[in-house]
Amino acid sequence: MNALPSLRQLAYLSALADTLNFTQAAQACFVTQSTLSGGLQELERSLGAQLVERSRQRVALTPAGELALARGRHLLALARDLVEAVGQAAQPMAGLMRLGAIPTVAPFLLPPLLRGLRERHPDLQLALREDQTEPLLARLRAGELDFALIALPWDTTGLRVTPLLAEELWLVAPPDDPALRRANLRVQAIDPQRLMLLAEGHCLRSHTLAGCGLSDGANPQGIEATSLVTLVQMVEEGLGIALLPEMALKAGLLAEGPLLARPLAAPAPRREIALVARDSSARVAAFEAIAGLARQLARRPAGQRRRVTGGTASAAAIGAANHPRAGRGQPPRSAS
Numbered sequence: 121m122n123a124l125p126s127l128r129q130l131a132y133l134s135a136l137a138d139t140l141n142f143t144q145a146a147q148a149c150f151v152t153q154s155t156l157s158g159g160l161q162e163l164e165r166s167l168g169a170q171l172v173e174r175s176r177q178r179v180a181l182t183p184a185g186e187l188a189l190a191r192g193r194h195l196l197a198l199a200r201d202l203v204e205a206v207g208q209a210a211q212p213m214a215g216l217m218r219l220g221a222i223p224t225v226a227p228f229l230l231p232p233l234l235r236g237l238r239e240r241h242p243d244l245q246l247a248l249r250e251d252q253t254e255p256l257l258a259r260l261r262a263g264e265l266d267f268a269l270i271a272l273p274w275d276t277t278g279l280r281v282t283p284l285l286a287e288e289l290w291l292v293a294p295p296d297d298p299a300l301r302r303a304n305l306r307v308q309a310i311d312p313q314r315l316m317l318l319a320e321g322h323c324l325r326s327h328t329l330a331g332c333g334l335s336d337g338a339n340p341q342g343i344e345a346t347s348l349v350t351l352v353q354m355v356e357e358g359l360g361i362a363l364l365p366e367m368a369l370k371a372g373l374l375a376e377g378p379l380l381a382r383p384l385a386a387p388a389p390r391r392e393i394a395l396v397a398r399d400s401s402a403r404v405a406a407f408e409a410i411a412g413l414a415r416q417l418a419r420r421p422a423g424q425r426r427r428v429t430g431g432t433a434s435a436a437a438i439g440a441a442n443h444p445r446a447g448r449g450q451p452p453r454s455a456s
Contacts, residue, residue, distance in 0.1 A: 127199050129163040130192035132156050133171065134262075137189050140179045163188075197263030197398060204402040214243035217406055220256040220268040221248070224324045224348060225393060228371040229269065229414065236413045244406070252321045260396065266403055267410060271323045272392040280397045282411045285418035289324075289331060289363040289389040290381045292355055292374065299361055306385045307332055314360040316351055319344040324391075328363045331389020348373065355379060363389060 135145040136156070146156040164171050171185035181189060221230055230248065237244060249256070249265065256268045260279070270276075272283070291310070293299050302309060312334055318325045325344075343359060345351035348368055355362050356377055364373065369381050395411045397403070 123162075123166050125163050125166045125188075125192070126159075127196060129159045129166075130188075130196055132159045133163060133185070133189055134193055134196065136160065136172065136179065137181055137185075142179065193262045197261065198400050200263045201398065201400045201402050213241040213405060213409065216245045216247060217403065218247045218249070218264070218266045219410075220259065220265045221250055222253055222256065222268075222270055222323060223250055224322070224365055224368065225269050225271065226250045228365075228367045229393070229417070232417050233410070233414055236417070237410065240413070241409065253323045254321065257396070260398060263398070266401065267395055267397045267407060269393065269395055269414075271327065272394050274323060276394075276396055278399060280399050280401065280407070281394050282396075282407070283392050283394045284411060284414045286390055286392045287366040288383055289328060289391065290366055290369055290383050291361060292352070292364050292369075292379050292381045293361040294355070294358065295378060295380050297361060297380075300380055300382060304385050305382060307387075307389055310361070310363075316354050316360040316362045317344055318348075318351060319346050324348075324365065327389065327391045331363065352377065352379065365391065367393075 132145065132149055132151075135148045136142065139145045139148065142153050142157060146153040149156060151159075160172060167184070167188060169184040169188075170182050171188055173180045173182055226248075234246060234248075237246065249259070251259075253270050253274055256265065256270065257274075257276070257279070259265045260268050269284075272281075291299060291305060299305065299310065310332060312332060315328070315332065315334075317328060343354065345354055348364065351362050351364070352373060354360065356379060364381065366383075374381060393414075395407065395414065397407050401407065
């Protein structure tokens with residue numbers, strides 16, 4: 121019987137897959153290049169298959185190597201959870217916690233959430249990462265993140281999922297836009313030819329298209345934004361209209377501009393914000409603490425909420441009442 125692969129060998133394979141360079145992978149693992157190379161050769165002998173193609177020009181994983189990498193990263197994540205489970209037994213709300221969040225949530229939910237966590241759990245050290253949903257979940261499954269804030273629906277197979285809050289997508293347009301003149305504005309009345317979208321990879325793009333009953337390829341203008349701020353600027357320039365999350369609007373995304381925002385008649389497009397973790401995660405106490413605080417923040421009366429009317433052409437501008445010149449601070453302008 122061949123010897124079982126070690127976690128160290130699997131870590132070498134993971135580092136090499138990230139860098140495709142033996143020197144850089146060895147540096148990432150804090151070993152010499154010969155030690156890393158020897159460890160990978162031992163791993164190949166243990167598994168009875170070539171995992172890495174080596175030449176002077178390139179380094180690549182074989183199909184067997186890709187399979188070993190996926191399973192190996194899962195085992196490494198389980199091992200990290202084992203170490204954390206023992207460490208967290210004594211101090212569940214202390215130490216480093218790595219939290220990821222999608223860009224259409226991070227600038228608006230994270231600031232009050234982090235303030236609350238620091239006040240309640242001063243021994244908790246927070247490391248943050250903002251990224252799109254797919255890479256966040258890949259890092260989560262690989263054990264590089266503890267938790268992630270994402271928007272559902274999304275494939276969360278094998279993960280612990282706790283919904284936090286649901287929010288609608290509101291129509292944003294210039295004040296003289298014909299779309300705002302309807303007394304009972306429904307999503308079916310939105311002209312898909314004028315709908316501005318975020319670039320592929322942003323879940324808000326998928327939620328917008330699904331809410332409007334459009335296919336993923338629906339973008340006749342071919343113009344896409346890489347952030348919420350850019351999307352707002354495109355609408356301000358008269359390129360079209362957009363559907364934006366209620367959370368971002370009530371946090372003041374439009375406070376400095378001329379655009380108006382209106383909720384849509386039921387059933388309006390909506391998304392659900394959730395906290396996710398690995399099923400094997402040992403940080404259950406931290407997970408529940410974050411989820412509980414986020415729900416509390418969502419239920420709290422929002423002093424920053426903007427007045428919005430459901431009327432006709434005089435639809436109120438979100439942001440006018442709480443414009444920075446009216447004595448409030450600058451609204452979040454982070455990327456999405």
